[in-house]
Amino acid sequence: MLELTSVTKVFYPGTVNEKLAIDGVNLHVNKGDVVCIVGSNGSGKSTLFNLISGTYPVTAGKMVFDGADITSKPEYRRAMTIGRIFQDPTKGTAANMSIEDNMITAETKGMKGLRISLNNEKRQQYRRLLSLIGLEDRLKDNVGLLSGGQRQALTLLMMVMSRPKMVLLDEHTAALDPRNAQTVMDLTERFIAEYQLTAMMVTHNMQFAIDFGNRLIMMDEGSIIFDVSGEEKSKLTVEALVRLFKDLRNKTYANDAGLLTKA
Amino acid sequence: MIEGIFVDGLVFSIMVIGILISYRILNFADLTCDGSVATGAAIATMAIVNGFPITAALLFAFLGGVGAGMVTAAIHNKLKIPGLLAGILTMTMLYSINLRILGNKANVPLLRVSTLYTKLPLFFGFMAPEWASLVGTLLVVLFVKIIVDVFFRTDLGVSMGAMGGNEQMVISQGINPEVLKLMGIGLSNGLIALSGGLLAQYQGFADANLGQGMVVQGLAAIMVGEFLFSSNRISLLTLRAILGAIIYKALMFFGRKYGYLVNITPNDFKLLTGILVIASLFIAQTRSAASSAGAKRKAIARSEGRRTAKEEVPHA
Numbered sequence: 001m002l003e004l005t006s007v008t009k010v011f012y013p014g015t016v017n018e019k020l021a022i023d024g025v026n027l028h029v030n031k032g033d034v035v036c037i038v039g040s041n042g043s044g045k046s047t048l049f050n051l052i053s054g055t056y057p058v059t060a061g062k063m064v065f066d067g068a069d070i071t072s073k074p075e076y077r078r079a080m081t082i083g084r085i086f087q088d089p090t091k092g093t094a095a096n097m098s099i100e101d102n103m104i105t106a107e108t109k110g111m112k113g114l115r116i117s118l119n120n121e122k123r124q125q126y127r128r129l130l131s132l133i134g135l136e137d138r139l140k141d142n143v144g145l146l147s148g149g150q151r152q153a154l155t156l157l158m159m160v161m162s163r164p165k166m167v168l169l170d171e172h173t174a175a176l177d178p179r180n181a182q183t184v185m186d187l188t189e190r191f192i193a194e195y196q197l198t199a200m201m202v203t204h205n206m207q208f209a210i211d212f213g214n215r216l217i218m219m220d221e222g223s224i225i226f227d228v229s230g231e232e233k234s235k236l237t238v239e240a241l242v243r244l245f246k247d248l249r250n251k252t253y254a255n256d257a258g259l260l261t262k263a
Numbered sequence: 264m265i266e267g268i269f270v271d272g273l274v275f276s277i278m279v280i281g282i283l284i285s286y287r288i289l290n291f292a293d294l295t296c297d298g299s300v301a302t303g304a305a306i307a308t309m310a311i312v313n314g315f316p317i318t319a320a321l322l323f324a325f326l327g328g329v330g331a332g333m334v335t336a337a338i339h340n341k342l343k344i345p346g347l348l349a350g351i352l353t354m355t356m357l358y359s360i361n362l363r364i365l366g367n368k369a370n371v372p373l374l375r376v377s378t379l380y381t382k383l384p385l386f387f388g389f390m391a392p393e394w395a396s397l398v399g400t401l402l403v404v405l406f407v408k409i410i411v412d413v414f415f416r417t418d419l420g421v422s423m424g425a426m427g428g429n430e431q432m433v434i435s436q437g438i439n440p441e442v443l444k445l446m447g448i449g450l451s452n453g454l455i456a457l458s459g460g461l462l463a464q465y466q467g468f469a470d471a472n473l474g475q476g477m478v479v480q481g482l483a484a485i486m487v488g489e490f491l492f493s494s495n496r497i498s499l500l501t502l503r504a505i506l507g508a509i510i511y512k513a514l515m516f517f518g519r520k521y522g523y524l525v526n527i528t529p530n531d532f533k534l535l536t537g538i539l540v541i542a543s544l545f546i547a548q549t550r551s552a553a554s555s556a557g558a559k560r561k562a563i564a565r566s567e568g569r570r571t572a573k574e575e576v577p578h579a
Contacts (some may be wrong), residue, residue: 074439075434076433076434076437076438076439076440077437080437084435090429091429091432092431092435093429093432094428094429095429096427096428097421097424097425097428101424101425102425102432104418104421105418105421105422105432105433105436106436108418109438110436110437111438111442112417112419112421112438113417113418113419114414114418114419115417116413116416116417117418118421142495162436
């Protein structure tokens, strides 16, 4: 479904601030995979998502999604088939508009026409969908009046409405309180199962990454240092993962030192 | 006299609706207005002087404004510079273009030709000429208002509103925000130019300097309107813009008429309009602070009420 070949991203190339954020990443995501991505701050998880969704152009490498080369496609074109949810709950919805207007914008992807699609039949349908997140009576309320958790749940609902082929979840519960985070996570799990979504999810919670999905990827300093799936993944524990991370990190450091002395 | 204020306000209100679209709905600080209103006046005047029918003249004015707005949006989109700077660039360039349209004259009168305001009294022959002008202008304004109201309820219009609130959201829905800006700023300036075309006919001449300070006047009208009532519905937003425009023009009228009593001359109007905008912003800020303080008080009262209610349960 998604194929990354030696994808590299360098920020501020040629300046003193030059930073290698993604270092020749190769990744193959199969249809139906649910991939959890862990890694410390600055390891390149979010940058990888920004590259896949097209927020930044890649410095080098190739990306193929669903059989088509998307390396130089603009972000809005990729968004037709790749859904994305941000950590910031305000990014997925327009606060100045009502819930129903937000939903009508999300219902079909792409440029809109001069039709007025919002009618009572649609409202009925939206009310049914919104009952999943307890907002069925607030169709006309401005989204700005909702709590962060409610907004994130609505964003999730709006994302699945348009049936994306793949979803990118960028720590989408990190800004919420534990109870709301649980609600949004349950909903995520439910939608992934119900619509058989292919998903990639960034998380800081290692236990969660072990329990959720069928594949786990660990990133450090812009590279994928560990990629495990299926049965091997289900046997993982947090301790094992932390130990592995330490071992691998030492090894990569050693490698770097080796390269430096050689040069 | 009173009809004059209303006609003046209604002509102005079409421009205010245009500014409402760019500033409030698209959240795009567009200064093209100062140029495009004069462009509209120039195009309509030259079309009428050259024998085109009035509707065609107004249509040309509208299209000229759409073009000007699209230039601003294109500069902003392609060169990635702020909308404010893009607008200033277009506005400055339009000044020269407007002089060209007017045949290298700063001022072209509409004398001895029939304009909307010479035809309206003939059309509505049964009423006084001033009232005929008022009714005719009101019909034009209502027509524009209804079209704008319907447009912003269509899927395309709703997505424009969404872009004004959150550009990332629109991108995530697979919509190119550059195209939305091109259309939205085009529509906004089209209406502004249409207003300019009516204004030229109402005052009987087109002037290359007509647009000076128009943006600030339009903003003042929007802000005055926002004090009337608060709403999120497009039909009420446009109504508020129209009422704000009329109130603003009335204020200016009384300033001209009685201002001499406190030694105010028309030369002071730009200063006063600016102060009006600042005062409106200040009052709006104080009001929103007060309302959020009120909401906080209410929330505290509610939670305390709940606590006392809980405490009372055992007694009951």
